[in-house]
Amino acid sequence: MTSPPTAPTAPPRRGRPGHDQAAVLGTAIDLFIRQGYDATSMADLAAALGLSKSSLYHHVPSKERLLELALDEALGELTAVVEAATAEGAAGTSYERLRRVVEDGVRLLVDHQPAVTLLLRVHGNTDVERAALERRRWVDDRLADLVAAAVAEGALRADLDPGLVSRLLFGMVNSLVEWYDVDGPVDVDQLAAAVVATALDGLAVGAPRSAPG
Amino acid sequence: MTSPPTAPTAPPRRGRPGHDQAAVLGTAIDLFIRQGYDATSMADLAAALGLSKSSLYHHVPSKERLLELALDEALGELTAVVEAATAEGAAGTSYERLRRVVEDGVRLLVDHQPAVTLLLRVHGNTDVERAALERRRWVDDRLADLVAAAVAEGALRADLDPGLVSRLLFGMVNSLVEWYDVDGPVDVDQLAAAVVATALDGLAVGAPRSAPG
DNA sequence: CCTACCGATCGGTAGG
DNA sequence: CCTACCGATCGGTAGG
Numbered sequence: 535m536t537s538p539p540t541a542p543t544a545p546p547r548r549g550r551p552g553h554d555q556a557a558v559l560g561t562a563i564d565l566f567i568r569q570g571y572d573a574t575s576m577a578d579l580a581a582a583l584g585l586s587k588s589s590l591y592h593h594v595p596s597k598e599r600l601l602e603l604a605l606d607e608a609l610g611e612l613t614a615v616v617e618a619a620t621a622e623g624a625a626g627t628s629y630e631r632l633r634r635v636v637e638d639g640v641r642l643l644v645d646h647q648p649a650v651t652l653l654l655r656v657h658g659n660t661d662v663e664r665a666a667l668e669r670r671r672w673v674d675d676r677l678a679d680l681v682a683a684a685v686a687e688g689a690l691r692a693d694l695d696p697g698l699v700s701r702l703l704f705g706m707v708n709s710l711v712e713w714y715d716v717d718g719p720v721d722v723d724q725l726a727a728a729v730v731a732t733a734l735d736g737l738a739v740g741a742p743r744s745a746p747g
Numbered sequence: 748m749t750s751p752p753t754a755p756t757a758p759p760r761r762g763r764p765g766h767d768q769a770a771v772l773g774t775a776i777d778l779f780i781r782q783g784y785d786a787t788s789m790a791d792l793a794a795a796l797g798l799s800k801s802s803l804y805h806h807v808p809s810k811e812r813l814l815e816l817a818l819d820e821a822l823g824e825l826t827a828v829v830e831a832a833t834a835e836g837a838a839g840t841s842y843e844r845l846r847r848v849v850e851d852g853v854r855l856l857v858d859h860q861p862a863v864t865l866l867l868r869v870h871g872n873t874d875v876e877r878a879a880l881e882r883r884r885w886v887d888d889r890l891a892d893l894v895a896a897a898v899a900e901g902a903l904r905a906d907l908d909p910g911l912v913s914r915l916l917f918g919m920v921n922s923l924v925e926w927y928d929v930d931g932p933v934d935v936d937q938l939a940a941a942v943v944a945t946a947l948d949g950l951a952v953g954a955p956r957s958a959p960g
Numbered sequence: 961c962c963t964a965c966c967g968a969t970c971g972g973t974a975g976g
Numbered sequence: 977c978c979t980a981c982c983g984a985t986c987g988g989t990a991g992g
Contacts, residue, residue, distance in 0.1 A: 799966060
């Protein structure tokens with residue numbers, strides 16, 4: 535048997551197994567969150583991985599590229615959830631789709647909590663951060679459109695500005711990345727239900743409350 | 748008329764008027780928010796003030812002291828509002844006091860938005876930051892107690908964990924520092940009303956809704 | 961002796 | 977994957 539000239543699978547590794555880029559990225563995100571991006575040096579990251587700084591640069595081209603990869607992960611997931619909820623042929627009323635996007639959003643923030651945490655802390659100091667903020671703004675605008683549509687439908691209270699309501703609603707959702715602990719007493723189903731109950735049952739005009747007991 | 752030997756008023760200044768510590772602090776907070784604390788050098792701050800770095804150090808002992816002053820401002824105000832709402836002899840039911848602390852909290856975040864923004868971005872990398880987080884935790888714990896008391900009173904829905912509800916409620920309140928614009932179309936009264944309506948009217952069991960029109 | 965401020969430079973550390 | 981370095985810049989301080 536002969537090997538094809540260009541093998542589609544990864545070539546067999548020689549030497550020590552070492553680290554791959556995904557492992558480096560995971561540790562980097564962890565340090566960026568705990569210490570802050572600026573306060574984390576590449577020497578810190580190398581030490582956490584048990585590498586020298588030069589070896590670290592064998593796996594990643596720059597510190598900023600690590601941030602970019604993390605932000606891409608968060609934005610890719612957020613974009614997919616929002617597109618699914620706001621696509622042309624999406625099923626259900628605007629209110630139903632808003633309710634689903636809040637639930638899916640909560641699960642997404644929990645599943646990708648480190649990457650989303652970094653995204654929510656970005657403030658546009660570099661080109662990479664500004665590009666991420668632009669994509670995030672697109673997501674926020676689609677969510678605001680969905681809130682406005684639910685208001686127009688008569689499903690949400692009309693005495694508040696939809697843009698303001700959207701900011702408060704997703705401000706509440708986003709805040710959970712700063713305190714939610716997956717290993718804590720509240721599981722993700724309870725969390726999603728609590729967010730929907732707290733925010734949407736309060737916003738929905740005449741929506742039924744859960745009966746106590 | 749003779750001047751008293753020790754004048755209680757500030758002595759007359761000689762030389763250039765220059766800057767005082769309050770002006771330096773205001774500019775510092777502005778830069779810390781826009782660029783991040785770590786990414787702001789004392790040279791940046793000096794340039795923004797039109798001073799040399801050495802002259803800047805005539806007014807402030809260190810960069811960290813500037814952060815500490817800003818965090819003290821935010822924590823002092825937050826502590827006062829929370830103490831007023833949770834003091835032994837505070838008037839009203841727990842629910843009424845919670846509603847008032849949310850309204851007062853919104854006004855406080857707007858009045859001291861720069862300082863509070865810095866406080867909410869602190870993550871405990873230094874002793875100054877850890878001390879601030881400890882004081883902030885005291886505030887959060889008092890607010891959680893108030894939510895729990897309102898649940899025990901029967902005024903808030905009992906099917907959700909009070910600690911969880913408290914985090915979601917004040918996560919929503921805190922989020923406004925990242926987007927609210929005092930010069931924008933929403934004034935602070937509308938903002939406070941919207942927060943209370945969105946969060947508490949949704950939490951209050953059988954609370955009356957504002958009638959439309 | 962004061963307040964306000966300067967050009968130059970300290971010992972260390974950053975990302976690469 | 978390492979030791980040995982770089983150009984630059986950090987927060988802070990010297991003498992005047």
